[in-house]
Amino acid sequence: MSNLPVKVITPHDGMDAFRDAFSSLLANHRMTRELAWRMFVRDTKAMFRGSFLGWFWIVVPTLANSLVWIFLSGSNVVSIETGAVPYPLFVFVGNLLWTAFNGCLVGGLGVLGEAQGALSKVSFPHEALLLVVFWKSLLNVGVTLLALPPFLLLYPLSWSPTVLLFPLGLALTMLCGLSLGLILVPVAALFQDLSRAVQLGMRFVFFLTPVIFPLPAAGFARTLMLWNPATSLIITSRTWLLGGEVADLRTMAVVSGASLVLLLLGVLAMKVALPHIIERSGGG
Numbered sequence: 237m238s239n240l241p242v243k244v245i246t247p248h249d250g251m252d253a254f255r256d257a258f259s260s261l262l263a264n265h266r267m268t269r270e271l272a273w274r275m276f277v278r279d280t281k282a283m284f285r286g287s288f289l290g291w292f293w294i295v296v297p298t299l300a301n302s303l304v305w306i307f308l309s310g311s312n313v314v315s316i317e318t319g320a321v322p323y324p325l326f327v328f329v330g331n332l333l334w335t336a337f338n339g340c341l342v343g344g345l346g347v348l349g350e351a352q353g354a355l356s357k358v359s360f361p362h363e364a365l366l367l368v369v370f371w372k373s374l375l376n377v378g379v380t381l382l383a384l385p386p387f388l389l390l391y392p393l394s395w396s397p398t399v400l401l402f403p404l405g406l407a408l409t410m411l412c413g414l415s416l417g418l419i420l421v422p423v424a425a426l427f428q429d430l431s432r433a434v435q436l437g438m439r440f441v442f443f444l445t446p447v448i449f450p451l452p453a454a455g456f457a458r459t460l461m462l463w464n465p466a467t468s469l470i471i472t473s474r475t476w477l478l479g480g481e482v483a484d485l486r487t488m489a490v491v492s493g494a495s496l497v498l499l500l501l502g503v504l505a506m507k508v509a510l511p512h513i514i515e516r517s518g519g520g
Contacts, residue, residue, distance in 0.1 A: 272367035279368065280375065294379040298335045302328040305448050316449045321480035322391035328384065329477055330447040333470045336377045336406060337413040338438055343369035344417025344502075345424050345431055366418065366503065373410055398476040398483075405473025408488070412465055412495040418502030446471055450481060465491045 284291065306324045308314045318326040344366065417434075424430045444457075445466050452458040461467045468487035475483040 268364045268367065272364035272371070275364060276368045276371045279372070291379055294376050295383050298328070298331045298380045299383050302331045318450060319480045321393070321478045325387050325391050325393070325478055326450075326474070326480070327448050328387055329474050330470060332377060332380055332384075333406065333409050333473055334442065334445060334447045334466070335380065336373055336410045337466050337469070338442075339373040339376055340369060340410045340413030341417040342435055342438065343373060344414045345420055345434055346417075366414065370410060370414055373413075377406065377410075393478060396476075396479055398479075402473060402477040405469065405476055405488075408492045408495070409466065409469040409473055411499065412469055412491060415495040415498035415502060416465070418506065419498050421502065421506050441466075462487075465494075 302324070305314075305327045309316055309323050309327075316323060420430065420434070424434075441464065444460050445464055446461060447470065451461055451467065451471060468484040468491055471481050472483040472485060472488045475481045
């Protein structure tokens with residue numbers, strides 16, 4: 237990674253810092269993509285170097301979690317009603333969407349920590365780090381999708397044209413996760429406990445998201461889940477692919493719009509706060 241002519245924007249610039257950050261974001265977009273692609277290829281090669289099973293390890297977490305719940309449901313340990321959609325398909329696609337959401341959120345939150353050594357030594361468009369996080373999550377989801385055809389062979393469905401909208405739902409789910417993680421970056425960079433707390437908290441949020449069971453018809457659990465921004469994204473995306481549930485298009489549109497705004501604000505805040513973060517962490 238070489239030094240690149242990127243303007244340094246500091247918090248001391250006041251409100252002009254956000255205007256300069258936005259201008260810098262637009263001016264460096266081509267250089268950002270090229271750098272992000274090189275970093276992504278490098279990290280991907282390093283991830284599987286020396287691994288016998290290689291890409292299979294990407295599929296294992298989602299597949300294993302799904303198989304556990306399929307076993308529990310099939311053994312009548314838990315009773316989960318998913319209507320016309322076979323439960324194995326329901327839970328696998330739910331886990332896939334959760335993996336996309338959680339991967340982007342945790343990856344976005346830790347984006348500065350992973351590159352902390354380079355941040356204080358090399359000048360480069362820091363938005364490239366976000367693209368790398370998004371592409372890594374997209375790779376994980378794409379490889380995991382290869383496990384879907386066997387489920388479809390065992391549990392065939394009648395397809396609807398809405399299946400063509402599933403990639404859009406998947407992308408919006410990832411966008412939401414990335415924006416939520418990114419908005420916390422300035423705080424997480426100064427307080428490392430926040431990152432650990434969020435990762436732990438996501439284990440509980442998993443059960444407050446309709447991943448392994450449908451949204452309850454009523455009650456306090458339903459209210460909690462409806463406050464979860466991932467709920468409408470996962471329900472609607474899964475409905476587009478499999479059917480069975482009622483798509484919540486209005487809430488999904490609101491969450492997606494808010495995610496775009498948060499993503500932009502998060503990128504600008506990161507660019508403005510980064511010099512101060514590096515200085516506070518001893519890199520300046």
